[in-house]
Amino acid sequence: MNAxxxxxxxxxxxxxxxxxxxAREAQALLEPHGVxxxxxxxxxxxxxxxxxxxxxxxxxxxxxxxxxxxxRRNLELTLKRFGIAALGEDDKRNLNLAWxxxxxxxxxxxxxxxxxxxxxxxxxxxxxxxLMVDLARRNNFPWDAxxxxxxxxxxxxxxxxxxxxxxxxxxxxDACMMVAAHSHDLAAASALGLRTAHVARPxxxxxxxGELAPSVAADFAVQxxxxxxxxxxx
Amino acid sequence: MNAxxxxxxxxxxxxxxxxxxxAREAQALLEPHGVxxxxxxxxxxxxxxxxxxxxxxxxxxxxxxxxxxxxRRNLELTLKRFGIAALGEDDKRNLNLAWxxxxxxxxxxxxxxxxxxxxxxxxxxxxxxxLMVDLARRNNFPWDAxxxxxxxxxxxxxxxxxxxxxxxxxxxxDACMMVAAHSHDLAAASALGLRTAHVARPxxxxxxxGELAPSVAADFAVQxxxxxxxxxxx
Numbered sequence: 001m002n003a004x005x006x007x008x009x010x011x012x013x014x015x016x017x018x019x020x021x022x023a024r025e026a027q028a029l030l031e032p033h034g035v036x037x038x039x040x041x042x043x044x045x046x047x048x049x050x051x052x053x054x055x056x057x058x059x060x061x062x063x064x065x066x067x068x069x070x071x072r073r074n075l076e077l078t079l080k081r082f083g084i085a086a087l088g089e090d091d092k093r094n095l096n097l098a099w100x101x102x103x104x105x106x107x108x109x110x111x112x113x114x115x116x117x118x119x120x121x122x123x124x125x126x127x128x129x130x131l132m133v134d135l136a137r138r139n140n141f142p143w144d145a146x147x148x149x150x151x152x153x154x155x156x157x158x159x160x161x162x163x164x165x166x167x168x169x170x171x172x173x174d175a176c177m178m179v180a181a182h183s184h185d186l187a188a189a190s191a192l193g194l195r196t197a198h199v200a201r202p203x204x205x206x207x208x209x210g211e212l213a214p215s216v217a218a219d220f221a222v223q224x225x226x227x228x229x230x231x232x233x234x
Numbered sequence: 235m236n237a238x239x240x241x242x243x244x245x246x247x248x249x250x251x252x253x254x255x256x257a258r259e260a261q262a263l264l265e266p267h268g269v270x271x272x273x274x275x276x277x278x279x280x281x282x283x284x285x286x287x288x289x290x291x292x293x294x295x296x297x298x299x300x301x302x303x304x305x306r307r308n309l310e311l312t313l314k315r316f317g318i319a320a321l322g323e324d325d326k327r328n329l330n331l332a333w334x335x336x337x338x339x340x341x342x343x344x345x346x347x348x349x350x351x352x353x354x355x356x357x358x359x360x361x362x363x364x365l366m367v368d369l370a371r372r373n374n375f376p377w378d379a380x381x382x383x384x385x386x387x388x389x390x391x392x393x394x395x396x397x398x399x400x401x402x403x404x405x406x407x408d409a410c411m412m413v414a415a416h417s418h419d420l421a422a423a424s425a426l427g428l429r430t431a432h433v434a435r436p437x438x439x440x441x442x443x444g445e446l447a448p449s450v451a452a453d454f455a456v457q458x459x460x461x462x463x464x465x466x467x468x
Binding site: 068120128129130132133136137143144145146147150151168169170 | 302354362363364366367370371377378379380381384385402403404
């Protein structure tokens with residue numbers, strides 16, 4: 001077994017609190033248009049279209065496009081579902097970029113800084129490069145490179161995304177560790193030979209609604225990136 | 235005209251002194267094998283195969299492969315030319331990775347840190363992602379993302395490399411500025427609408443053998459990244 005050289009991070013849910021951030025951004029942009037609704041429910045509905053949209057790409061029914069493009073399509077569906085017709089193009093474009101303005105969970109910046117002393121670090125997310133760059137600038141994520149869906153031209157959990165990311169670093173899969181708050185992501189990575197670490201994000205889908213522990217075998221299961229750094233000797 | 239949002243950097247020659255570094259690395263690895271030769275001449279010869287190897291890809295005669303692979307092919311040619319037959323596979327692999335251990339010109343780390351306060355920064359180099367990551371770690375290059383040849387699947391000065399890099403940041407070409415010590419790189423970028431800055435590296439090919447000034451029109455011509463930061467108000 002190779003020593004682990006690189007840590008790959010899922011981002012939405014694992015590093016950033018998409019639900020609170022999207023709720024906040026939607027409220028800030030829609031309330032001035034007289035819209036009143038359950039903002040976390042709006043965030044959940046928008047995010048609820050996520051897997052279905054990516055499945056169109058994964059199944060080959062549409063060509064690969066950036067997640068920003070899928071988010072925009074999903075925004076249109078969500079606005080329609082909530083009966084919101086007042087938004088012009090500029091506002092829609094701005095609201096769609098809410099995904100570039102997500103806030104990290106409190107442990108992330110310090111944990112990544114500590115892990116960087118020992119490992120190469122990259123997001124292996126379904127988010128596009130520009131989205132990852134904006135989140136990194138906002139939250140001080142010290143990436144060595146932006147890997148993941150856009151460099152692979154497909155979406156997780158397709159094997160190509162994990163394998164293209166390992167190949168970009170010239171590493172065998174078992175020299176890479178996937179870090180995620182989602183068991184399905186870890187299961188896909190593990191099947192390809194990557195090492196895995198689960199980070200509990202118990203509030204991802206609202207208070208008490210997140211994975212407390214992995215439902216699949218994982219090399220590590222931790223409550224924070226600081227705990228992961230401790231366990232990895234970083 | 236868009237305001238410039240991102241700076242794209244050529245790396246070999248513009249940010250790092252490949253000639254001195256390769257000469258040093260070759261000497262360190264080959265002298266213990268009893269090899270004595272003009273080490274800068276060895277560096278020049280190895281680098282001399284660079285454009286021809288990439289042209290095979292650019293012309294479509296071979297599929298895109300990482301620059302590490304081309305460097306290895308060029309190393310074999312160079313060893314043969316210098317009559318060096320003593321090297322085993324591990325030593326050849328290690329010597330090929332000399333390109334991952336190049337030192338930056340003295341102004342670069344501080345200049346990039348200053349420029350990062352105002353601009354997105356990325357290498358748009360023909361070097362592969364892992365090579366760029368190793369140079370960044372060694373020399374404190376604070377990249378937002380690693381763009382360039384490997385994400386485009388072709389080599390500069392093919393238009394795709396510049397355009398794919400701008401697209402990765404969701405930017406129009408004229409919101410990006412190519413920074414290079416080589417007029418041919420700036421000419422290709424400029425033809426696509428990118429802004430350009432020339433940095434003089436008078437010693438790239440040995441003392442006094444480098445471009446002192448651009449031979450094509452450039453938006454800026456400077457002697458250091460600090461001077462570029464000054465001119466760009468960063």
